[in-house]
Amino acid sequence: MPTAADYADKIPNNVGLQEDLRLQRALESWQPNFLNWWDSMGPALPARDVYLRTAVNVGREGWAQFGHVAMRDYRWGIFLAERDPGRVIGFGEHKGEPAWTKVPGEYRSELRRLLVVQGDTEPASVEQQRNLGATAPSLYDLRNLFQVNVEEGRHLWAMVYLLHAYFGREGREEADDLLRRNSGSAESPRILGAFNEETPDWLSFFMFTYFTDRDGKYQLGTLKESAFDPLSRTCEFMLKEEAHHMMVGTTGVDRIVERTAALMVEHDTDDAGPYGAIPLFVIQKYLNFHYSVSLDLFGGETSTNVANYYTAGLKGRWMEDRRADDHKLTDDGIWVDALVDGELAQTEVPALTGLNSDLRREYIADCQGGVSRWNKILAQAGLPQRLKLPHVAFNRKVGAFAGIEATPDGALLPAGEWERRQGEWLPTDVDKTHVRSLMRPVRERGKIAAWIAPPRHGINGRPFDFEYVHLA
Numbered sequence: 296m297p298t299a300a301d302y303a304d305k306i307p308n309n310v311g312l313q314e315d316l317r318l319q320r321a322l323e324s325w326q327p328n329f330l331n332w333w334d335s336m337g338p339a340l341p342a343r344d345v346y347l348r349t350a351v352n353v354g355r356e357g358w359a360q361f362g363h364v365a366m367r368d369y370r371w372g373i374f375l376a377e378r379d380p381g382r383v384i385g386f387g388e389h390k391g392e393p394a395w396t397k398v399p400g401e402y403r404s405e406l407r408r409l410l411v412v413q414g415d416t417e418p419a420s421v422e423q424q425r426n427l428g429a430t431a432p433s434l435y436d437l438r439n440l441f442q443v444n445v446e447e448g449r450h451l452w453a454m455v456y457l458l459h460a461y462f463g464r465e466g467r468e469e470a471d472d473l474l475r476r477n478s479g480s481a482e483s484p485r486i487l488g489a490f491n492e493e494t495p496d497w498l499s500f501f502m503f504t505y506f507t508d509r510d511g512k513y514q515l516g517t518l519k520e521s522a523f524d525p526l527s528r529t530c531e532f533m534l535k536e537e538a539h540h541m542m543v544g545t546t547g548v549d550r551i552v553e554r555t556a557a558l559m560v561e562h563d564t565d566d567a568g569p570y571g572a573i574p575l576f577v578i579q580k581y582l583n584f585h586y587s588v589s590l591d592l593f594g595g596e597t598s599t600n601v602a603n604y605y606t607a608g609l610k611g612r613w614m615e616d617r618r619a620d621d622h623k624l625t626d627d628g629i630w631v632d633a634l635v636d637g638e639l640a641q642t643e644v645p646a647l648t649g650l651n652s653d654l655r656r657e658y659i660a661d662c663q664g665g666v667s668r669w670n671k672i673l674a675q676a677g678l679p680q681r682l683k684l685p686h687v688a689f690n691r692k693v694g695a696f697a698g699i700e701a702t703p704d705g706a707l708l709p710a711g712e713w714e715r716r717q718g719e720w721l722p723t724d725v726d727k728t729h730v731r732s733l734m735r736p737v738r739e740r741g742k743i744a745a746w747i748a749p750p751r752h753g754i755n756g757r758p759f760d761f762e763y764v765h766l767a
């Protein structure tokens with residue numbers, strides 16, 4: 296089995312595409328549709344070339360190369376992590392059996408659905424971010440935006456490959472539909488709510504890559520455990536790329552907080568807005584919004600579908616092999632969030648049906664890491680203010696707390712109060728207008744907008760002062 300991508304191929308891959316003519320032709324006929332989609336729904340700002348990372352291999356000795364490329368000529372390819380021929384299923388009723396190299400007929404429609412829901416988010420985020428290039432605070436940030444965009448495009452390729460290779464005609468139809476649905480479209484929107492919200496400014500972009508891309512990381516982590524080995528290997532490789540998306544979000548918010556803190560100290564004020572920065576309380580409101588809509592992406596506290604996925608071996612837990620239990624969970628329980636007599640509380644349910652809660656908890660603990668990091672920046676600046684994650688009941692549209700309203704501290708609000716007070720906690724039109732007014736593009740190499748600090752490091756050892764993008 297070849298592991299190095301063959302760059303003479305139209306579709307770079309390490310899956311031996313050249314040996315399967317039918318599949319190769321199917322993907323080659325999908326490719327022009329993908330490029331049409333990229334042209335009409337991808338980045339709107341014309342660029343001549345961009346300093347991009349391209350996946351070329353999956354080995355440990357280096358899997359990517361860097362260089363200036365025209366985005367339309369980016370080598371979107373198909374890469375699966377190396378196969379472990381001895382891999383066995385790690386959980387569920389098939390635990391201990393050899394991993395599947397084909398899709399078992401009985402799980403066909405469930406697996407297809409999992410791929411479609413994951414695949415749908417990848418092009419959705421490109422669509423959401425399409426106009427951001429026009430207001431990038433530096434060439435470095437513009438490059439990072441485009442890097443995230445081309446890699447989300449590659450993740451779409453990854454899911455389309457699996458649909459084409461393993462799901463026949465239905466898979467090919469689903470692959471076409473992944474390009475037919477569009478973020479925010481009235482007739483055919485993207486499947487998940489958070490992926491129909493626009494990303495109108497760079498604070499939203501960094502919050503999105505921190506909180507919403509991180510949801511993607513956790514979903515991919517559960518699919519990496521899948522008994523269906525091609526899916527597992529696909530997700531393992533996608534997770535490598537996701538790490539960069541997380542970095543863009545984490546350090547993006549770092550740099551905004553750093554700049555805001557510096558101006559707060561310099562002018563001895565709580566509100567750095569008049570000095571050309573994003574006020575800390577506005578950063579907190581954006582955080583509240585992106586965190587709460589991302590919590591919704593994990594679904595209801597209990598789910599029999601997810602229990603069935605687990606038992607069947609389709610979708611595991613985050614870090615399944617580090618869990619010290621029987622990996623079947625048929626006799627276990629878990630406490631999950633619930634409304635009990637109208638109060639925010641917890642209730643015990645079978646562990647299998649509570650798996651969404653388990654994953655959401657892992658995610659929440661991870662999110663706390665970023666907040667601690669941003670608070671360290673505030674502390675180092677000598678400021679007493681702190682950012683924080685809102686309570687899980689805050690601004691929820693999905694799950695146990697969807698029907699109630701609570702403050703970021705988790706206090707229940709009587710009817711009417713929420714409408715009156717939500718502007719204290721979520722971005723108002725005034726906040727959004729202020730943030731947007733700061734979004735003026737900076738396109739000179741080595742220069743940066745006034746509302747954000749420059750990064751500590753450039754990309755791939757290059758300095759910040761580097762021509763990351765040549766605009767058209």
Ligand SMILES: [Fe+2]
Pocket residue numbers: 417446447450511
């Ligand atoms: Fe992705």
Ligand SMILES: [Fe+2]
Pocket residue numbers: 447508511537540
């Ligand atoms: Fe991502």
